[in-house]
Amino acid sequence: MPDPKQTKASPNMADTDIAIVRIAPETSFKNKAYEALKEAILKMDIYATPEPVMLDERALSERLGVSRTPIREAIAMLEQDGFVKTVPRRGIIVVRRTKSEIVDMIRAWAALESMAARLITTTARKKDISALRDFFKDFSDDRLPQDHVEEYSKANIAFHQALISLSESPVLVDLTNDLLLHVRGYRQLTIGRKDRTATSLPEHLGIIEALEARDTELAEKRARDHTLGLAAYVEAHGQELFT
Amino acid sequence: MPDPKQTKASPNMADTDIAIVRIAPETSFKNKAYEALKEAILKMDIYATPEPVMLDERALSERLGVSRTPIREAIAMLEQDGFVKTVPRRGIIVVRRTKSEIVDMIRAWAALESMAARLITTTARKKDISALRDFFKDFSDDRLPQDHVEEYSKANIAFHQALISLSESPVLVDLTNDLLLHVRGYRQLTIGRKDRTATSLPEHLGIIEALEARDTELAEKRARDHTLGLAAYVEAHGQELFT
DNA sequence: ATTACGTTTTTGGCATACCAAATGCCACGA
DNA sequence: TCGTGGCATTTGGTATGCCAAAAACGTAAT
Numbered sequence A, B: 001m002p003d004p005k006q007t008k009a010s011p012n013m014a015d016t017d018i019a020i021v022r023i024a025p026e027t028s029f030k031n032k033a034y035e036a037l038k039e040a041i042l043k044m045d046i047y048a049t050p051e052p053v054m055l056d057e058r059a060l061s062e063r064l065g066v067s068r069t070p071i072r073e074a075i076a077m078l079e080q081d082g083f084v085k086t087v088p089r090r091g092i093i094v095v096r097r098t099k100s101e102i103v104d105m106i107r108a109w110a111a112l113e114s115m116a117a118r119l120i121t122t123t124a125r126k127k128d129i130s131a132l133r134d135f136f137k138d139f140s141d142d143r144l145p146q147d148h149v150e151e152y153s154k155a156n157i158a159f160h161q162a163l164i165s166l167s168e169s170p171v172l173v174d175l176t177n178d179l180l181l182h183v184r185g186y187r188q189l190t191i192g193r194k195d196r197t198a199t200s201l202p203e204h205l206g207i208i209e210a211l212e213a214r215d216t217e218l219a220e221k222r223a224r225d226h227t228l229g230l231a232a233y234v235e236a237h238g239q240e241l242f243t
Numbered sequence C: 001a002t003t004a005c006g007t008t009t010t011t012g013g014c015a016t017a018c019c020a021a022a023t024g025c026c027a028c029g030a
Numbered sequence D: 001t002c003g004t005g006g007c008a009t010t011t012g013g014t015a016t017g018c019c020a021a022a023a024a025c026g027t028a029a030t
Helices: A029-043 A057-064 A068-081 A099-123 A126-136 A149-166 A170-183 A194-212 A216-237 B029-043 B057-064 B068-081 B099-123 B126-136 B149-166 B170-183 B194-212 B216-241
Strands: A084-087 A091-094 B084-087 B091-094
Touching: A029 A057, A029 A068, A057 A068, A068 A084, A068 B068, A099 A149, A099 A170, A099 A194, A099 A216, A099 B099, A099 B170, A126 A149, A126 A194, A149 A170, A149 A194, A170 B099, A170 B170, A194 A216, B029 B057, B029 B068, B057 B068, B068 B084, B099 B149, B099 B170, B099 B194, B099 B216, B126 B149, B126 B194, B149 B170, B149 B194, B194 B216
Parallel strands: none
Antiparallel strands: A084 A091, B084 B091
C-alpha cells in the first residue's frame, strides 16, 4: 500500500529504487543483554553443582558494559521465559527443573509435534517431506547412530525442528522451540542416550513414511509415540541423569 | 529442612508454632504493573478500532502512580508474552492478531488439550472426571445453550480449563492458559458462537464419556476434533469477526 | 567457646535525569 | 500553493543514585 503522496516522485528523488535496505535497527542493549544472558544460561550446566546458580545484576552490568537498567529488563524477560527467578533482597536464581518437569515438557512437546505431523500431511509438499531424510544421510548400518551419539543428537534436534517447521504453524514452532531450550538444559540427556539412539532412527523414518503417505492419523500417532517414548525413557532412567 | 541452629529455641521464642505464614511478599510494583496492564489489555477490545492501540510509558506511570522503571519492566514482560510490541522511538503497540494467527493458536490448543485428555484417562480419578459435567448442569433441552450464549461461553471456558487441570500437567495448564488469553481477545468470537454452540455440548459430553471409559485413543481424538472444529469454524466464518 | 546483638555490606526495587532519534508543526521561500 | 528546512516535542533507551530489607560479619557478654 504505497503512500499516495509518493506516487509522484519529488524532483531530486531517483526514479529507480536504489538499494536502500531499511537501515539496521540496531537492537537495544536490553535485547542484547537478553540474548547474551539467555545464551550464557543455556551454555552453562546448571545441574553440575548442587548449590543453586545465582546471578548478580551489578556484576552482569559491569561484564556487559551497560548499566543495570537494561540488565534488569532482560532479567524480567528471562523470568517470563522461566529461565530465572528473582527473589527480592536475595538474588536472581537460575531455575533448575525437576525430572517430572522435564518429563512434563517432553509430553507437551509430543502433543505439539503430533499436531504438526497432522498438519503436514495435508499441506506440506512431498519434496520437503522427503528432504527430512537428509538429516540422517550420514548414518547407516555401517555407521550406526549409537556409535556417534553426539553427532546423532544434533541431527536429531535438527530433524525435529525441521519437522515442526514444515507445519507452517508459527505457534507450534515457537512453543516447541521454547520447550526444547528448557529440555536441552539437561545436556547429559542428549535427547535420547545411547540405548535409545538405536530405536530412534527407525522411528524417525517411520514418521517420514507416514507423512509421505499422507496418512494423517498414522503420522500423528507415530510422531506422538516417538516423543512420548522419550518422555517415558527420561521418567524411567532419569534418576542418574539428575542427582 | 529446619535450620539446625533453631532446633533449640531461643528463650523468647514461642514453643508452639504460631500462625506465621511467611509474611506477605508484598508483590513488587513491577508485578503489580504487569498484572494491571495485562488485565487492562485483555479487557479492552483491541479489534474495535481500525487504528492500532498505543500505550505511553509516562502516561501509564502517572496513572499507576509509579515511576517509569517498573512500568518498563512490566512492558518487557508483556512483550515476551506477545501482548505488546515496543518500537523504538515510536511507541508501544498492543498486538493485534490476524485470523490465521488465532486459528493457529486454536490448533495448538487442540494439540495440548488432546494430550491432556490422553493423560487423564490414565491418571485422573473417576469422581473428578464426572465432576466435569457440573459445568453444564444449568443447561438442558429446556434451557438450550444457544439461548444463553454468554453464559454458556463462560461454562465452556471453565470446562476446558478444568479438563486440562485434570491432567495434572503444569506445562499443559500454563501453555493453554496463555493461548486462551490470546484467543479470548476476540470477544466477538465467544468461543463458538450461537451456531456452534448447539453442537458443542454433545461433544463435551462425548469427551467426558470417553474419559470415564478410560479410552485413551478415543478421548484424545474427541478432544482434538472438538477443538479443531472450533479452529475450522473460525477459519471459515472468521471474515465477519475480523472486519 | 558460644550466643546474643549491633554494624556493615550486599542486593534488588524504584525514582529521576538526560540522551538521541523520529515526528510534527510552522515559517519561509520558490 | 506547494515543498523545503528546521526547531520543538514526543518517546523509548540508558545511566545513576538512593532506599530498605536481608544477609554477613564482627564484637562483646556470659
